[in-house]
Amino acid sequence: MAFTKKVTLKSSDGELFIIDRAVALQSRTIQYVLEDTNPVDAIIPVPAVDARTLSKVLEYCKKHLIDLNTDFEDYSKWDKDFVDAEVWMLYDLIMAADYLHIPPLIDLICDKIASMFKGQTPDKIREIFNIDNDFSKEEEEDFKKKSGWAFK
Amino acid sequence: MEDYFSFLPDPIIVPIISYLTFRDAARTSVLSQRWRHLWRSTKNIEFDETLFMREVESREERELCRRDFIYFVRQWILDYQEPVVDMFRLAFSNPKQYQLEIENCVRFAIAHGVKRLDLDFCDPAWGEYNSDEPPPSFALPSCVYRNRVLESLRLSSCTFHVPRINTFTALKDLSIGWSELTSFALSALLVNCPLLESLSLKKCWNLDDPVISGPKLKLRSLVMDKCAFIYRFTVGPPLLRSLSYSGAVSEFVFLNQPPVEKVELDFGLEPDIDYEGTYGDVIRELLGDLKCTTLTVCSFMLQHLQGLTHLTVRTAVHEYESYGFAFLLSSCRRLQILTIEIVPGRIFPDYAPPSELRGNNVFWRQLEPVPHCMIETLRIVEMKGFGGEPNELQLVKYLLRHGHVMGTLNIIVKKQMGHGDADTESNSRLWAEMLQYYARASSGLQILIS
Numbered sequence: 001m002a003f004t005k006k007v008t009l010k011s012s013d014g015e016l017f018i019i020d021r022a023v024a025l026q027s028r029t030i031q032y033v034l035e036d037t038n039p040v041d042a043i044i045p046v047p048a049v050d051a052r053t054l055s056k057v058l059e060y061c062k063k064h065l066i067d068l069n070t071d072f073e074d075y076s077k078w079d080k081d082f083v084d085a086e087v088w089m090l091y092d093l094i095m096a097a098d099y100l101h102i103p104p105l106i107d108l109i110c111d112k113i114a115s116m117f118k119g120q121t122p123d124k125i126r127e128i129f130n131i132d133n134d135f136s137k138e139e140e141e142d143f144k145k146k147s148g149w150a151f152k
Numbered sequence: 153m154e155d156y157f158s159f160l161p162d163p164i165i166v167p168i169i170s171y172l173t174f175r176d177a178a179r180t181s182v183l184s185q186r187w188r189h190l191w192r193s194t195k196n197i198e199f200d201e202t203l204f205m206r207e208v209e210s211r212e213e214r215e216l217c218r219r220d221f222i223y224f225v226r227q228w229i230l231d232y233q234e235p236v237v238d239m240f241r242l243a244f245s246n247p248k249q250y251q252l253e254i255e256n257c258v259r260f261a262i263a264h265g266v267k268r269l270d271l272d273f274c275d276p277a278w279g280e281y282n283s284d285e286p287p288p289s290f291a292l293p294s295c296v297y298r299n300r301v302l303e304s305l306r307l308s309s310c311t312f313h314v315p316r317i318n319t320f321t322a323l324k325d326l327s328i329g330w331s332e333l334t335s336f337a338l339s340a341l342l343v344n345c346p347l348l349e350s351l352s353l354k355k356c357w358n359l360d361d362p363v364i365s366g367p368k369l370k371l372r373s374l375v376m377d378k379c380a381f382i383y384r385f386t387v388g389p390p391l392l393r394s395l396s397y398s399g400a401v402s403e404f405v406f407l408n409q410p411p412v413e414k415v416e417l418d419f420g421l422e423p424d425i426d427y428e429g430t431y432g433d434v435i436r437e438l439l440g441d442l443k444c445t446t447l448t449v450c451s452f453m454l455q456h457l458q459g460l461t462h463l464t465v466r467t468a469v470h471e472y473e474s475y476g477f478a479f480l481l482s483s484c485r486r487l488q489i490l491t492i493e494i495v496p497g498r499i500f501p502d503y504a505p506p507s508e509l510r511g512n513n514v515f516w517r518q519l520e521p522v523p524h525c526m527i528e529t530l531r532i533v534e535m536k537g538f539g540g541e542p543n544e545l546q547l548v549k550y551l552l553r554h555g556h557v558m559g560t561l562n563i564i565v566k567k568q569m570g571h572g573d574a575d576t577e578s579n580s581r582l583w584a585e586m587l588q589y590y591a592r593a594s595s596g597l598q599i600l601i602s
Contacts, residue, residue, distance in 0.1 A: 087156055088156065091156045091159070094160070094164060095159070095160070095164075098164055106164075106167065107167075110164075110167045110168045110170075110171050111171050113168050113171075114168050114169070114171030114172050115171075117176055117180070118172070118176060119176075122179060122180075122182050122183055125180070125183060126183060126184075129155065129156050129157055130154060130156060131155050131183050131187075132155055132184060133183070133184055134184050134185050135182065135184065135185065140182050143181060143182045143188075147178050147179075147181060147182075149175075149178075149203045149204050149224075150175050150178035150179050150181075150203070151179065
């Protein structure tokens with residue numbers, strides 16, 4: 001049996017994740033750490049990401065490592081299910097993906113969040129994402145009028 | 153409940169906005185103070201004149217709208233702060249009098265390393281089914297030629313000089329619409345865009361005999377939409393997965409074409425009624441040559457399939473093919489000649505027949521009603537590559553039993569290549585001779601074996 005190198009990641013809340021090095025290398029942040037220090041059996045802290053989010057991110061990394069040869073369609077189906085999550089989870093995921101620097105995962109979540117804007121009125125979008133409207137009614141109407149082409 | 157975005161830094165929100173259409177991005181500007189100007193960093197820029205048009209206007213008013221639009225575009229570009237643009241689209245009809253502004257726009261996009269460029273100068277008033285050539289409306293600005301980063305280029309009513317396109321080394325997606333494009337120019341284009349995966353030609357003219365073929369082509373998707381007029385369309389990219397053709401009936405030539413996944417054929421543009429009765433034959437040849445797993449046909453084809461007089465079926469005579477075969481037989485009501493070429497076919501193990509298959513034998517015996525052509529018109533049946541297999545025998549038995557006007561059954565026995573196979577060949581011949589003794593509906597039938 002081939003010997004696969006392992007890497008240990010530690011989430012912000014102290015949980016340890018022992019994973020294949022190849023899986024971890026999909027994160028450029030971890031890749032830099034490993035290249036710089038090449039720690040043997042060392043634990044790499046991931047202070048910005050909690051265990052729940054980290055395990056989800058690692059699920060993505062594993063899937064995308066194993067299935068490099070899978071058909072494009074299978075892949076997109078899995079991705080679609082992966083981001084079919086609550087808004088807060090997407091928010092945690094995108095922060096984690098940004099911190100760990102995993103560009104395809106960032107793209108995937110951006111696309112998902114953007115799809116939640118599609119065809120919605122500003123009021124509805126504020127409701128979905130709990131955006132506080134700090135414009136006065138008059139200001140908002142004025143802006144809408146100025147960008148009339150976008151609100152037809 | 154907290155505002156989810158309040159924790160996200162701008163550099164994360166901008167990519168999200170860039171996934172929105174330009175219009176949806178602009179609509180985020182009224183969400184809150186923070187969102188007021190974020191959308192101005194979007195990497196997905198689409199300037200579309202039609203969004204600025206108000207309804208029912210005089211010509212003067214329209215011209216005012218157009219001027220507003222151009223002013224907006226100019227100002228927006230001036231305010232843009234980001235270093236890179238992913239996608240840039242400009243849709244503006246009759247651009248002649250705004251030549252400078254348009255060139256500025258395109259230069260802006262190219263200077264920002266745009267990957268997807270879409271220039272659409274066609275007038276929405278030009279009808280899709282109108283066959284007049286619209287005037288060529290705008291010359292592609294010279295900064296676009298010699299580009300190594302463009303991945304997608306869409307040009308509509310925008311003329312370009314093919315010999316100058318020589319370095320689109322990254323281009324994967326090319327779409328040309330409302331433009332003159334000769335077959336010669338097309339061939340040159342294919343050579344100059346070596347990575348092209350998707351090609352779409354819409355309402356192009358003077359194509360005559362386009363040849364889209366070559367062993368090095370990476371083309372996977374090909375769309376030919378209402379181009380006037382194509383006489384012979386040669387298709388042969390080795391990796392092609394999807395082919396869509398819409399236009400008049402033309403001759404199709406498939407060069408060493410491996411099976412295509414999806415084929416869509418629409419001859420709805422054919423102006424003529426089939427006076428000479430040739431379309432049926434063109435369609436027959438087309439269907440005979442076509443190798444695909446999903447086929448979409450149009451009403452024109454369904455109506456002319458009826459008029460088909462000669463049908464060639466390449467088949468493995470597997471029981472899974474029986475339903476399709478029977479469907480064709482009953483669809484071709486005027487069929488005179490049926491050629492069955494027996495070839496090894498790819499049989500799909502997970503094929504699900506429309507109803508339970510209880511063996512080929514039962515299928516052909518129980519097939520009701522007898523197809524119209526077998527009673528009235530089918531005179532000649534040829535079977536090439538006959539090997540005497542049970543499925544083949546059952547099919548012939550069926551044709552003999554119901555072919556009321558059949559004059560000739562021509563059996564060409566499968567040739568054996570290797571040594572020591574002479575026995576198998578004579579065995580097949582023996583089976584063929586046995587056919588003489590099967591029940592037949594036509595008294596004047598001649599069975600030829602060769």
